[in-house]
Amino acid sequence: MDSVLLPRLANRSTLLVSSAIRDLLHLGERPEVLSLAGGLPDGSTFPVERIAEATTRALAFPGRYGATALQYGPSEGLTTFREWIAAGSLLHDGHGAIEATLVTTGSQQALDLLGRVLVDPGDVVVVEDPLYLGARQVLTAAGAHLVGVAVDHDGMDVDALEDRLRCGLRPRLVYTVPNFQNPTGAVLAVDRRERLAALALRYGFVIIEDDPYTALAFSSERHPSIARFAPDHVVTLGSASKVLAPGLRIGWLQAAPWIHRSLVLAKQSSDLHTPCLDQLVALDLLSDTPFLVDHVSRLRATYATKAAVLHEALGAEFRTTKPRGGMFLWGHAARDTQAELARAIDAGVAYVPGTAFAVDRDRSRALRLSYASLSPVELRDAAARLRAVFR
Amino acid sequence: MDSVLLPRLANRSTLLVSSAIRDLLHLGERPEVLSLAGGLPDGSTFPVERIAEATTRALAFPGRYGATALQYGPSEGLTTFREWIAAGSLLHDGHGAIEATLVTTGSQQALDLLGRVLVDPGDVVVVEDPLYLGARQVLTAAGAHLVGVAVDHDGMDVDALEDRLRCGLRPRLVYTVPNFQNPTGAVLAVDRRERLAALALRYGFVIIEDDPYTALAFSSERHPSIARFAPDHVVTLGSASKVLAPGLRIGWLQAAPWIHRSLVLAKQSSDLHTPCLDQLVALDLLSDTPFLVDHVSRLRATYATKAAVLHEALGAEFRTTKPRGGMFLWGHAARDTQAELARAIDAGVAYVPGTAFAVDRDRSRALRLSYASLSPVELRDAAARLRAVFR
Numbered sequence: 023m024d025s026v027l028l029p030r031l032a033n034r035s036t037l038l039v040s041s042a043i044r045d046l047l048h049l050g051e052r053p054e055v056l057s058l059a060g061g062l063p064d065g066s067t068f069p070v071e072r073i074a075e076a077t078t079r080a081l082a083f084p085g086r087y088g089a090t091a092l093q094y095g096p097s098e099g100l101t102t103f104r105e106w107i108a109a110g111s112l113l114h115d116g117h118g119a120i121e122a123t124l125v126t127t128g129s130q131q132a133l134d135l136l137g138r139v140l141v142d143p144g145d146v147v148v149v150e151d152p153l154y155l156g157a158r159q160v161l162t163a164a165g166a167h168l169v170g171v172a173v174d175h176d177g178m179d180v181d182a183l184e185d186r187l188r189c190g191l192r193p194r195l196v197y198t199v200p201n202f203q204n205p206t207g208a209v210l211a212v213d214r215r216e217r218l219a220a221l222a223l224r225y226g227f228v229i230i231e232d233d234p235y236t237a238l239a240f241s242s243e244r245h246p247s248i249a250r251f252a253p254d255h256v257v258t259l260g261s262a263s264k265v266l267a268p269g270l271r272i273g274w275l276q277a278a279p280w281i282h283r284s285l286v287l288a289k290q291s292s293d294l295h296t297p298c299l300d301q302l303v304a305l306d307l308l309s310d311t312p313f314l315v316d317h318v319s320r321l322r323a324t325y326a327t328k329a330a331v332l333h334e335a336l337g338a339e340f341r342t343t344k345p346r347g348g349m350f351l352w353g354h355a356a357r358d359t360q361a362e363l364a365r366a367i368d369a370g371v372a373y374v375p376g377t378a379f380a381v382d383r384d385r386s387r388a389l390r391l392s393y394a395s396l397s398p399v400e401l402r403d404a405a406a407r408l409r410a411v412f413r
Numbered sequence: 414m415d416s417v418l419l420p421r422l423a424n425r426s427t428l429l430v431s432s433a434i435r436d437l438l439h440l441g442e443r444p445e446v447l448s449l450a451g452g453l454p455d456g457s458t459f460p461v462e463r464i465a466e467a468t469t470r471a472l473a474f475p476g477r478y479g480a481t482a483l484q485y486g487p488s489e490g491l492t493t494f495r496e497w498i499a500a501g502s503l504l505h506d507g508h509g510a511i512e513a514t515l516v517t518t519g520s521q522q523a524l525d526l527l528g529r530v531l532v533d534p535g536d537v538v539v540v541e542d543p544l545y546l547g548a549r550q551v552l553t554a555a556g557a558h559l560v561g562v563a564v565d566h567d568g569m570d571v572d573a574l575e576d577r578l579r580c581g582l583r584p585r586l587v588y589t590v591p592n593f594q595n596p597t598g599a600v601l602a603v604d605r606r607e608r609l610a611a612l613a614l615r616y617g618f619v620i621i622e623d624d625p626y627t628a629l630a631f632s633s634e635r636h637p638s639i640a641r642f643a644p645d646h647v648v649t650l651g652s653a654s655k656v657l658a659p660g661l662r663i664g665w666l667q668a669a670p671w672i673h674r675s676l677v678l679a680k681q682s683s684d685l686h687t688p689c690l691d692q693l694v695a696l697d698l699l700s701d702t703p704f705l706v707d708h709v710s711r712l713r714a715t716y717a718t719k720a721a722v723l724h725e726a727l728g729a730e731f732r733t734t735k736p737r738g739g740m741f742l743w744g745h746a747a748r749d750t751q752a753e754l755a756r757a758i759d760a761g762v763a764y765v766p767g768t769a770f771a772v773d774r775d776r777s778r779a780l781r782l783s784y785a786s787l788s789p790v791e792l793r794d795a796a797a798r799l800r801a802v803f804r
Contacts, residue, residue: 092660267483300688
């Protein structure tokens with residue numbers, strides 16, 4: 023290799039960061055480790071039989087050029103799926119315009135397309151601090167300059183954002199996970215949604231409303247989509263990953279027409295289209311309302327129980343708040359959580375250190391705990407091990 | 414919309430070009446039009462029953478965190494699939510190193526990842542002239558400056574490329590479809606492969622060897638992969654789209670380690686991973702050698718017959734050469750093919766005008782004709798209509 027002239031990688035490629043979660047998942051793979059680190063949904067909730075029925079139907083579904091499930095499809099997604107997106111469901115607010123919809127290969131791809139279409143290198147992007155890792159990866163790769171706004175129990179601190187805007191901050195984008203935020207579990211209060219939308223209109227930025235956890239609410243309380251308040255300034259993302267199964271890689275977005283056309287072209291360039299088989303299978307389940315109502319209600323009960331078990335088993339030690347939905351608890355320890363991680367893994371428990379999610383603020387004593395994939399018994403064990411590590 | 418401040422799109426988004434093929438597909442959708450324009454494989458060849466069996470097996474396949482088909486998977490692709498890539502098959506040369514492999518959401522995604530990882534805006538990228546549209550879209554979006562090298566019956570004119578290199582051309586990348594090139598059907602001669610590899614070593618560029626059509630060879634002749642001659646300088650792409658079914662969106666690549674790590678990070682940022690269900694289904698068929706041998710031999714016979722029918726029905730008028738594999742004929746007409754397209758569609762036949770594939774050379778009288786999706790009877794009709802239009 024020394025004797026030949028190797029080309030160099032593109033400059034942008036050095037901006038890509040490895041996702042700390044995915045690297046940590048390797049640690050949790052030892053069978054004796056109880057991992058609270060991953061973001062995996064509970065595999066025992068996957069509706070495998072129902073999906074098997076749906077694949078049989080999908081493969082029998084004809085098309086002009088051979089089975090629709092198996093032939094090339096439109097970059098925007100199958101029309102039937104787009105109709106479902108526009109109509110709304112248990113999983114999302116529909117905005118009514120089929121032309122505004124796009125099926126994506128998971129909502130990670132939606133983020134990626136938005137990074138390409140809306141971000142030039144050096145652009146300011148406001149994010150929640152702490153921030154979802156997948157968004158950080160996309161935005162950093164797009165060359166964004168990230169500015170963190172703190173998150174409290176009611177979500178992003180919109181007052182603080184407004185102060186920054188008054189002082190001259192001019193973001194291209196504001197990124198938020200309004201419901202059961204990853205990693206904090208916070209829910210953006212309704213008045214903050216409305217004010218955030220008003221700021222988007224006044225200061226001319228786009229809001230990315232990334233909403234994969236809505237259906238995993240532990241109560242019937244449901245807030246309106248931010249897009250309701252500023253339809254031309256908000257792109258709303260949804261996902262089947264947390265409700266059906268992530269391995270299907272089915273996500274979607276709704277965007278104003280002025281953004282949508284560019285997103286479709288970026289999608290075409292990225293992978294032509296999302297696999298048709300997975301679209302048909304997911305749609306079969308998502309459009310079966312009796313199934314979905316029943317399935318989601320069992321999911322909610324499962325995750326609500328687990329959340330309560332972990333929260334109670336941790337006691338007051340990590341200052342967690344009782345989650346209202348989603349998959350994560352956000353805690354605070356007495357010592358540096360990254361420094362303690364190796365010891366924790368030796369003690370048989372894994373988590374994601376807060377530093378992985380930090381933007382501008384010190385999160386060195388914070389940690390994210392997922393209750394989604396362990397059983398209640400394992401969660402109690404994991405909590406006991408964690409308390410022992412930080413005692 | 415006038416009263417509010419709308420943000421602007423990112424500069425790069427304006428670089429995205431619409432794929433002329435996909436826009437033209439809309440024209441061919443009228444049932445009376447016989448379309449030679451599309452790049453769709455023959456849907457009647459899809460092994461639907463065999464895929465249905467494979468999905469049943471895939472969904473029954475367990476995993477530590479729930480069915481492997483439905484849970485999140487590694488960004489690199491499932492290990493079993495990567496082992497298959499490294500080992501080689503009827504569809505591709507395996508390079509032996511599992512670590513060098515990556516499963517992609519179709520080979521369009523592989524191109525897209527390479528554009529991100531290897532191309533900085535303004536970089537020179539040498540391409541075949543005429544050029545595959547999907548590659549143009551990716552490279553243009555990445556900000557590449559495209560330089561076309563002519564294609565003859567033996568593929569890219571490597572002599573001409575060498576002359577340009579001697580005169581100071583310094584490409585970051587050279588992109589080629591070595592087997593049954595889209596749109597010309599040309600096969601890169603073995604001595605040219607070897608010399609192209611030598612030029613990559615001498616001048617320090619990377620070769621993208623995009624190889625979706627290898628299995629669709631009409632004879633047993635098979636050339637070695639360019640990567641054999643310069644493993645550290647070649648990234649080889651493969652695809653199940655033309656052999657099994659494109660709707661599964663299963664492609665793969667093999668790359669030297671110095672590129673591979675960045676590709677995995679870009680893949681993670683793009684869509685986390687390719688759907689696991691589709692990976693398991695495709696692998697079930699691809700690793701079933703008796704099935705694959707039989708299926709591919711029937712595919713070859715089907716496409717060889719169609720190719721011969723269209724080639725003969727066109728007569729000498731369009732100066733097509735008898736194809737040796739793949740899905741396309743490249744022809745030359747007496748008049749501007751883009752100007753005549755509307756008239757052709759009125760006459761009930763569609764094609765892609767050569768201009769869509771042009772890089773530096775005038776292709777206004779050329780046209781690409783796909784024989785893949787029509788029946789032999791329809792191909793004869795389409796040829797008759799085409800001859801009438803250009804008479």
